[in-house]
Amino acid sequence: MKTTQKNTSACASGTESVIERIFFHHRPLVILLMLAATLFFGYQASSIKPEASFEKMIPASHPYIANYLEHKDDLAGLGNAIRISVEHTQGDIFDKDFQETLQQVHDEVFYVPGVNRASLMSIWASGVRWSEVTEQGLTGGPVIADTYDGSPQELEKLKTNILKSGRIGSLVANDFKSAIIYAPLLDFNPDTGEPIDYQQFSSQLEELIRDKYESDSVKIHITGFAKVVGDLIDGASQVAVFFAIALAITFVLLLLYSRCLRSSIVPLLCSVIAVIWQLGLLKTLGYGLDPYSMLVPFLVFAIGVSHGVQIINAIGHESAKGANKELAARLAFRALYIPGIIALISDGVGFATLMVIDIAVIKDLAAAASIGVAVIILTNLILLPILMSYAGVSQKSVKKQQHVEEHGKHPIWNLLSSFTQRPQATLVILFAFALVGLGVYQSQDLKVGDLDAGAPELRPDSRYNLDNAFINENYSTSTDIFVIMVQTAKDQCSNYHTLDVVDQLQWRLKQLPGVQSASSMVNVAKQAMTGYNEGNVKWSALNRNQALLNQASITAPRGSFNADCSLMPVFVYLNDHKAETLAAVVDETEAFAAKYNNDALTIKMAAGNAGIEAATNIVIEKAQYEMLIWVYSVVGFLCLITFRSIRTVACILLPLALTSLLCQALMARLGIGVKVATLPVIALGVGIGVDYGIYIYSKLETYLKSGMNLRDAYFNTLKTTGKAVAFTGLTLGIGVGTWFWSPIKFQADMGILLTFMFVWNMVGALVFLPALASFLIKRQPVSSESEPQAIKQFDTAETQANKEAKVSHA
Structure with missing residues (x-):
């Protein structure tokens, strides 16, 4: 055991790493540089705005889409278009006042920037004609005749022309109580040459059409991709509200956890800085935020909090052992920066595997998530301990930590550490097999694509889906x-x-x-x-x-x-x-x-x-398993080169795989299809969940190498790292759980799925990982009689290491 004590002391207090010397010997300069970077990226982030593109939502290289793009000019209006149904609520469309309104709406739409005017269709368009065979031969003309003046005779003639035109059910409702204006869209705004701003376009439709012409006798219904995206962006503005709610919940729980105001504010501040850097970098690199990647900043915040809590927990642990503010921060950094960097690299590379999906909007999401994870290395692994080296942990928190470590009872930790014993571990693994069976059975019903009519991204009672239902009910052509x-x-x-x-x-x-x-x-x-x-x-x-x-x-x-x-x-x-x-x-x-x-x-x-969505479904069905293979392969490889053990990789990845399977089963049970909005969730869940396993196993390995047996090593791991993992999983789960009340259905769905994955990844790391370790990890040859002595010697070595580190630092 003397050798173990010597190695532990050297590991804890020996030669400082180059990285530690670079950052902690120049703390004021590091803070100044990061403050300057925050101001710059904050300025850049202030000008980032939501954006969306029709072609970014489709798999451009798929043969179906290639066929569409090849003949796009010959198929004007068969891709991105809007439908505006003008309804007469107090009669039919053969009314002078209603026809005046319909004409005004047609003309208004004609001049909206971005509308393909040459392909605009309604009964007021000159290209919409009627035809018939008479004794003199074929005859015909525009549906709205040149002689139209709104008189009863002309209105009757209009009705006859509509009947002859074959447009009933397409441009005119089956019950003659509404008519449609069909407006294909260009890819760009001809006034500016820029891509269409769908939020602005949707707002124009509301202001120029719905607000202007809707009345007691006229009702406007609008559908189409541009309107869906506009409504999503409008609803997504509430993401900021949910972000603020999650921030407040995390702060309160962190304050209750640490009993220290400084230890609560600093990790939240660093996580918010990470979000600012991410948004600023996206703007600097020419990216925007589409409705589907607007939730990524919260995921970056969540990952930042997860790593921040580990560091705060380690600083509190070192402070309770007598280290001063700076030393405690340095020791925490020294212990966690390697597993932290490995975990974040695993996150980033895991997110980057979403690039295999050939849909631009998912590739943008992957880039945004990877950039966010990269900046966390600087903000939460480096800036956070440096700030804490000045702020320190309050004496109240230190005394609480000392009391808990010396006299506290740990019934939960005792229970969880018992899962390292073969009998209990066998029961846990049998339970896991039962969950696997349940997951496989339920996930058989998992569907690819939309499972609801209308726009599944929005609530069924949203105005868009009600408009869509009206058109489907009253027209033959859906x-x-x-x-x-x-x-x-x-x-x-x-x-x-x-x-x-x-x-x-x-x-x-x-x-x-x-x-x-x-x-x-x-x-x-x-x-x-x-x-x-x-x-x-x-x-x-x-x-x-x-x-x-x-x-x-x-x-x-x-x-x-x-x-x-x-x-x-x-x-x-x-x-x-x-x-x-x-x-x-x-x-x-x-x-x-x-x-x-x-x-x-x-x-x-x-x-x-529908054709474009069919191609998208085919791509997603193929990509969902390809993506999972890449995610687990990359994360597994990084864990392998870190821990150099296949058994360790299995301990970390198998609980994640169980969570992924159960998430698919949950999606099938809740009727959530695999589509552009939900496909990235599983990869994001794996990326965040692997952090828990890496931190826990890294600490567990340290105790095992000191000579402890598996149960005592895991018990001590739970008192430090495990406690932080449990807190993080529950806190983040509660934070994203608030998304359930979002007006955007896909955000609510993502909230449910992410809450499930946060919590189950935490359970997997705390329960299934030690059970697997009991079978896969070689047991230490330390007898039960010598185990207390091993713990005592490790604590003595750690205390001596702190003393030596103080002398070295001084």
């Missing part, structure tokens, strides 16, 4: 459109063979559950054939006479084919965009395309909001 592209040679899109294949495709798709209808040039050709034959429905079919088909195709509305008739879109209108609905359409179309694709005709997917 807001969920899946577009299939049929490509042919030039001038061959109206070829009989092409139309016949598309007709068969439409019929097969319409048999699928969740599909409302399907339409294309085929429908126009059949309608024209009926018209050419005195309206006899027997002729509602494709005529093999190519000349007649070509003539019929001329009457097809804009958007039914491209300029050189080499591309024909097939519009599939869905009840919703749930994962199973989209998967059914994709599977049916792929099977059909495999049979009918040839050199003359190619069936491609996919455009429309």
Whole structure:
């Protein structure tokens, strides 16, 4: 044991590390530099603003999206668009005053920056026409005639034109009580040349349309990606409120934990500085904050608090043993900076593995999280102990710590340390196996994609989802459109063979559950054939006479084919965009395309909001397990090179893996799908949870090397590091638990999942890790009679180390 005591003393008080000398010998300069950096990054962060991009939300390299982008110019309006439904609450749309309002709304939308004016559609658009077959031949004209003056005769004529136009259910409601203005959007604001600011665009729609024209007799309903993002950004502004609530809760709990005001303020201050640096660096590097990465600053704050509590706990422990302010801070830094850096590197690299998901918004989130973790190394592992070397721990806190360590009872620590014994550890591991079975069973129901109609990111009773429900209930063509592209040679899109294949495709798709209808040039050709034959429905079919088909195709509305008739879109209108609905359409179309694709005709997917979401679901389904493999591989490798033991890696990672599995089961149970908003949660949970295991095992290893047996080593670990882990897990869980009341549903979902992962990662580190260690870690050859002596010698060595460190420091 003399050798052990000598090594312990040398480890604690010997030659200072180079890193420690650099920072603690120049404390004023370090503080001054970090203050300057905080002021600079604070200035940069003050100008960061929420932003969003339609193309950042989609997997740009997926074949479906590549097809859409290739033909984007020919499919104007089939990607990013808004729908504005103007409802007459006191009658139908054939009212002079209502039509004046509808015209004014159409004109107002026309001049909103970012609207693709050439593709704007409503019954007031000149390109929306009616047609019919008369004795004189084909005739037609705009739905709103040049002679329209609001008179009863003209209103009756308008009704007739609408009936002839075939726009009932798309631009006019089935009950004639509302009409839609369909506005495709550009990728940029033509006035500024900058990408569309969706928050500003959404605000303009509210101010120029809803607030201006909504009245007792007129009600406005607005849907579309731009409106969803605008509402998310507006709601996300409340993230600051929840951040403040979490800050207050953490401060109160930290004050109760440490019984020292200074020890409560300093770690919170350093964690807030980390957030400021993160936001400032994001702005400096050209990043913004989209709605899905707005929660990352809180995660950075949470990770900062987690590491800060460990340092404060270590400083209190050293102060209770008689070290002065500076020495206590130095000893805490010396003991924790290596496991702290390893834990933070594991966090950062783990977050960076999200880069494997080819969706720009997730890559941005990964960059934001990795940057945040990197700055914590400076703010919480270096700045925090330096500040505490001046502030110190209050005498009240020191006396409490001394009393607890000398006379305190530890029934909880005694219970947890008993899990290192084989009988209790066996029960814990059997319980873990039962949880694995439950997790596997429940997670079988886990779905990829949205599981609710409307915008699942928002509450079901949000204004957007109510607007979306109104449009789906009153129009035949839903807001969920899946577009299939049929490509042919030039001038061959109206070829009989092409139309016949598309007709068969439409019929097969319409048999699928969740599909409302399907339409294309085929429908126009059949309608024209009926018209050419005195309206006899027997002729509602494709005529093999190519000349007649070509003539019929001329009457097809804009958007039914491209300029050189080499591309024909097939519009599939869905009840919703749930994962199973989209998967059914994709599977049916792929099977059909495999049979009918040839050199003359190619069936491609996919455009429309539902088509783009189908591609996103495919990418996420593939990426979710690839991401987990990368996360656990990288974290496991870093733990391996740190502890140089496969057994140790298993002790740290297996509890995390159990938490990940149970999180998937919880998502399935709560009806939360794996999608852009929720996919990163599991990786973030692993990144934060690994900190607990690294800190606990690092301290446990120190006691084991001193000669203690596993139970006593773990008991002493719990009194220091374990106590901080338990406090951190519960505190952060309570903090994010407040998100449940957020108006943004995806934030509430993330709050539930992160609370679960914070708490379960803490339980895994405190309960499952020691149980695994009892089987995997080699036992020390110290008899039960000599264990108290080992503890006593270790305490004596540690006290002697402090004394020597004081002399060395002086």
